[in-house]
Amino acid sequence: MTFSYTQISNYLRCPRSYRYRYLEGWREKETRAGMVFGRCFERALAALFQQEDCAGTLFQEWGAFRDASLEYKKGESWDRLVHQGVHLLERFAQENRVRIQAPQQNLQIKMVHGLPGGHEFVAYLDAIGELDGKPSVIDWKTTTSRYPDEPAGVLSLDPQLICYSWISGIPAVTLVVFVRKHQPEIQYLKATISEERRQEFRRLVETTVGQITSGQFPAHSGIRFPQNGCVSCANLGLCLNNQQLIDTNLVRISGASDLDWLDELMD
Ligand code: SF4
Numbered sequence: 163m164t165f166s167y168t169q170i171s172n173y174l175r176c177p178r179s180y181r182y183r184y185l186e187g188w189r190e191k192e193t194r195a196g197m198v199f200g201r202c203f204e205r206a207l208a209a210l211f212q213q214e215d216c217a218g219t220l221f222q223e224w225g226a227f228r229d230a231s232l233e234y235k236k237g238e239s240w241d242r243l244v245h246q247g248v249h250l251l252e253r254f255a256q257e258n259r260v261r262i263q264a265p266q267q268n269l270q271i272k273m274v275h276g277l278p279g280g281h282e283f284v285a286y287l288d289a290i291g292e293l294d295g296k297p298s299v300i301d302w303k304t305t306t307s308r309y310p311d312e313p314a315g316v317l318s319l320d321p322q323l324i325c326y327s328w329i330s331g332i333p334a335v336t337l338v339v340f341v342r343k344h345q346p347e348i349q350y351l352k353a354t355i356s357e358e359r360r361q362e363f364r365r366l367v368e369t370t371v372g373q374i375t376s377g378q379f380p381a382h383s384g385i386r387f388p389q390n391g392c393v394s395c396a397n398l399g400l401c402l403n404n405q406q407l408i409d410t411n412l413v414r415i416s417g418a419s420d421l422d423w424l425d426e427l428m429d
């Protein structure tokens with residue numbers, strides 16, 4: 163079987179939720195405008211590094227969703243998002259802190275790691291390049307609020323960055339956060355992942371894969387702060403046997419389990 167970071171993190175959040183998604187084929191309907199826009203924006207970033215028309219790419223990619231029935235947050239609209247996106251692309255190009263050599267090879271890089279039992283772990287790294295002249299694994303995020311950058315070193319606890327450092331063997335990681343707010347901002351957050359932390363992540367992956375392959379899917383339910391995962395869980399309708407909630411939030415896909423690692427491309 164092939165596993166990804168998304169699968170492992172989904173299992174750790176709630177094994178029952180993993181079962182719904184990866185064994186039974188339930189998927190959350192993709193209606194959040196911010197998430198769809200984030201994917202379009204990453205394609206525009208790739209165009210920027212390939213010296214193509216990045217604003218044109220953003221208009222083209224995001225244009226495909228102009229009339230789609232997406233859920234916009236208060237104050238958001240199709241036009242507002244594209245305006246923010248172009249502003250962020252211009253700013254990113256002006257700041258010129260990130261370099262990607264040979265972008266055809268160093269963007270969306272597939273990495274595979276063998277696991278015990280003949281399983282494998284697949285990750286897609288957004289980029290391997292340089293920040294301010296220093297080599298680093300780079301991950302892009304688009305968001306509406308700043309990422310925490312204090313206390314110093316807090317980013318070294320981000321499990322997705324630990325995962326990317328582990329699979330690439332590169333200690334330096336950078337999160338480039340494109341913050342879509344009234345005054346758009348770009349955060350360049352750096353961390354160094356220790357070998358100890360990388361190996362700890364490897365053990366976590368192996369233990370989790372062992373639990374999945376032995377069929378352990380207990381519910382980690384919670385509705386009270388801070389363990390209130392059920393409140394925002396797309397699978398709540400399945401756990402409550404509420405057909406209306408199921409129809410609102412989920413679709414069922416059959417025969418797609420072999421392609422689950424593709425989720426990694428969508429993070
Ligand atoms: S509703 Fe709660 S128990 Fe059910 S899958 Fe979601 S997080 Fe798990």
